[in-house]
Amino acid sequence: MTDVASALRVAVDAFIEFLRVERQLSAHTRENYRRHLGEACRLLHEEGLDDWSRLSAAAVRRLVVRLHRHGQQAPRSIATKMSALRSFADYLVRQGVLPANPARGISTPKQGRPLPKNLDVDQVYQLLNLPSSEEPLVIRDRAIMELFYSSGLRLSELVALNVDDLSRHDRQLRVIGKGNKERVVPVGRLAIEWLDKWLQVRPQLVSGEEPALFVSLQKRRLCSRTIQQRLASWGTRQQLAAHVHPHKLRHSFATHLLESSGDLRAVQELLGHANLGTTQIYTHLDFQHLADVYDQAHPRARRQPDEPSDATPDDA
Incomplete structure (x- = not known):
């Protein structure tokens, strides 16, 4: 040197x-x-x-x-x-070495934003169709996977859930997301059913003093690593070719919901994304759809009642 x-x-x-x-x-x-x-x-x-x-x-x-x-x-x-x-x-x-930052405003090569890999609907059903069992851990894991797919939670959000965050009557869940931002998300019917089953057997693992919704055999809040391992194990046992992890279920939730609804804003809210651009990686909206939305919504795109249908060069 x-x-x-x-x-x-x-x-x-x-x-x-x-x-x-x-x-x-x-x-x-x-x-x-x-x-x-x-x-x-x-x-x-x-x-x-x-x-x-x-x-x-x-x-x-x-x-x-x-x-x-x-x-x-x-x-x-x-x-x-x-x-x-x-x-x-x-x-x-x-430090006074430079009068201004010369690296500010220098652009870098554009990064691709590949669509996150997700499970298709048949694969999700294959994963969630666990063997019938009264074993508390099996019921717990089914409830976890149903909730991931039902509500599109991040792993950290699911880990942090407490029993009091779930409103079974309203089928709603209070979630604390990134930046300590709170949002309320709906919970699907099947997820509620399995959460009910889990809450019935949960006392076999832990006393009423523990607030965590999901607990381990050690009678404490389930950790991220254990959830990742359990989902990967179930993916293998259910004979899925794809590796199963929490974010894959979140991606599947977002992709399937967008395919059915096309409502990007709603999915943004459900995922807890601060920016719409983050949500857009889940869909490839064609230009015609965007043009239709523009024509229907933008004030300057809609033809006024007294406006001629076709403009001529003299109108310019």
Whole structure:
């Protein structure tokens, strides 16, 4: 390593220490920053950068082009490296090394947004058709899977559920989602039936003092890892070719509901997505459908009663 490259890394080391002390980021996260910024140091040094005070927007653009050249880096990887560089440059601005962040506003290659893999309806029925059993764990697992598919919950949301969050009479569930945001979601008829069965056998595993809706043999709240393992095991036992995990049931819920209703906004609310764009990965709405919605809804798209049906060039 040359002296110049070493000098560039001194500032990176100081930034990593800042992340540890001031932002209290985990060792894993700090190591990722160090790796991404280390590669940036090397490439920028090869481009002639000898001091961070000379970092320019042009240099950052060249870095993106070099990373993208010949497909050497995937778009997601480039975006991650650029995010690290932007954070580092913000730090340099605060330290007075740079007057402004030259990495701000530099675009990266567009990332694809593949549709999440889901189970089709037949596969869901195959998974949920568990053998008849009075075993509490089997009833619990069936209730969990029915609820995942019925209401599209995240794994963390299901783990955090308490008995009091469920209103069986109204078939509703209070959920605390990302950002501690609360939402109320409907619960399907079959999910309610299996939740009722679970609540009948739940006292065999735990006393009334435990608030968690789903509990383990150790008489405490069921953890995420156990739920993942149980779903994967049931997928194998039910002879599904696809690997089964909680998010696959959430994806299946969203996809099947959109296919039936086409109501993107409703699915957004049910999933607890802050942005509609996140929900749009679940569907490929064709342009004609969007055009029809526009024609019916937009005030400037609807023809006024006194407006001629066809405009002529003289109308322009």
